Amino acid sequence: MSAASPLAIPFPHMPQIAGATPRVARAGYKDWGRCDLTFVELSKGTTVAGVTTRNVCCSSEVELCRDHLKGGRARGLVVNAGNSNAFTGYRGREAVEAIVAQVAGHLNCAPTEVFVSSTGVIGVPLPRDKAEAGVRAVFDATPCSWEDACNAIGTTDTFAKGATASAIVDGRSVQLVGIIKGSGMIAPDMATMLGYIFTDAAVDAPFLQQLLSAANDRSFSCITVDSDTSTSDTVLAFATGKAGNAPLRSFEDPGADAFAAALDDICRQLAHLVVRDGEGAQKFIEIAVTGAMNDESARRVGLAVANSPLVKTAIAGEDANWGRVVMAVGKAGEPADRDLLSIRFGATQVALNGLPVEDYDEAPVAAHLKGQEIEIGVDLGLGRGRATIWTCDLTHGYISINADYRS
């Protein structure tokens, strides 16, 4: 790993999750002398939900995930680091199918209960021999910690990213743990976002999918590092049911609200961690959009601001250049009225109803921009739609990392 991001957060204490057992091994996908193959064994009855990239050039792994998610059941997860296996045609597909067959044989389960992700360089078929030897080795490995598993799924990540949450459901305490890797919203080479959440709660697969999709809309879909969408992005949630609660099937069930809140919480934590490890990031930026015609419109305006290279470089330069925020709002393609637009940096209003605020106090704005946590408020003055987007600044570090990556 490179030097940890200045925005890094220590890996939290993580409980074991009954029914979810991580192990790691060395497949040697790259010449890097570290574990790069992760296997999580899941107990019988584990349900699964997932969200995957919308990039139409997605990897075989993503296609397989989507297919297997239809069954809603999981017994095993394999994550390969160092090779994304994207854009590798039938040979890439064969390697994934070999892994699935191997794991299904070992666990005596249906192939559709096995999930595989890969992350790393594009266009090089995943070497089937290394994968198969790695999988054999990982079956014999002793169980490891979630932090070990998190390190084994990482690539260009500068720190291990994990989060926990809990809830009381049906009188039982249920635990959630999550690990994630990614150092851009995406870079298709070695910074693909892969996230995994494990809980001992019992949740029926369709309801788990409903909750995960909703949480995703408020977390992973609201972050961006560089606007580039991976060919491999995947978030999976596994529920082993070992906590013993009556399975959650809808919001009518006791504790469903609490579980949904915990899932929201862990997704948001994990999403923030990805931004904090954004390539070259020096500042964590929250963009709160209010007054839009609806929530989706607010999200698009927020993403236009968050993806603007000019806004991101201004923040990197600690420059309260709100004119660039105006520009980004205007280019978003969403309903907006220049003469109703108001903009705030931190707690200080700098533009109100389409006009700069005369004589606003620049001192608190300058102080806010010197910090690591930046807040930009955009009020469109049109309706009740709102969204919060998180991103990082655009720095020389991003250029250095990406202008000379493959070599």
Added chain:
Amino acid sequence: MSAASPLAIPFPHMPQIAGATPRVARAGYKDWGRCDLTFVELSKGTTVAGVTTRNVCCSSEVELCRDHLKGGRARGLVVNAGNSNAFTGYRGREAVEAIVAQVAGHLNCAPTEVFVSSTGVIGVPLPRDKAEAGVRAVFDATPCSWEDACNAIGTTDTFAKGATASAIVDGRSVQLVGIIKGSGMIAPDMATMLGYIFTDAAVDAPFLQQLLSAANDRSFSCITVDSDTSTSDTVLAFATGKAGNAPLRSFEDPGADAFAAALDDICRQLAHLVVRDGEGAQKFIEIAVTGAMNDESARRVGLAVANSPLVKTAIAGEDANWGRVVMAVGKAGEPADRDLLSIRFGATQVALNGLPVEDYDEAPVAAHLKGQEIEIGVDLGLGRGRATIWTCDLTHGYISINADYRS
């Protein structure tokens, strides 16, 4: 001006255009001891067409341009450099209306025959006193060269950008000259794109608008530096009619094809010059998309590639990272099939029908990427739609320019 872009091209020899007389003066919008107010007087009967930004937070100048374009007639153009007058509410509007009244009084023409553009920092109302004094001064100035006018409309531009074209229309030789400023597709501060084309041809305003809109679709709408769309972008074409040809009204008229080709040519030249002065640009990149479902789909795919920070940084690093091109195609939101996609760098095919080309010769690819002019070919294999997009790479220079601009 900063050091000229390494992609700079010398200002060409430019003919005078009968009926279009440029003059420059110092309004002193900034403390920079150079001419920053340009006035072009146009003879009676001059027609005008224009295209303006789609940014909904556009400046008063843009609103006025759109309004005055309805008349199709022009007698005067004023360009202010150093202050974009965007997001300045009624006070900004008043300054523009004062300039229009002043010029209309001087030329004894209708206010709707006067066009005003401003470029520079956002959010500071254009100082009306400086504008009025500057306009008075420019009336008394002696006519200047197109190069002087080009320098006076520039802001962060690193070189003066002009182009010429000619055509035979109705048995007469007609001339076109164009000047442009801009150092990003846009930066709303000081790199807004403003372009002006002057011709002595006689062209009716509706037909001139039709030709300019079509040329714009193949030139200015096909370039991007940083995906950020200005609040002030404007391109205007003025036709004085002094060449004496029978006015062009449609493609049925003799020479209309030749004039359209010349207008296309000058627009493309000017658009390329803006890319060549892109902030931090070290390489000029052409992205040729073929095989799309239609031309507009091809344009969107090309722009997705051209706007991808990961593609742009890979080119900056002279890295044939075609996986990033795959990613960008996939995220464009347009019809694409991973297994039909082919990618070329320079003349070398690196991926064909969804698979990397095995054992392709890396030497010519590496040599091509070391050059200043980069070609990327993307074939989607779906249909006959095609588009060509031009952009520049994303370098440390871009970060340096934009992370510390306002201060």
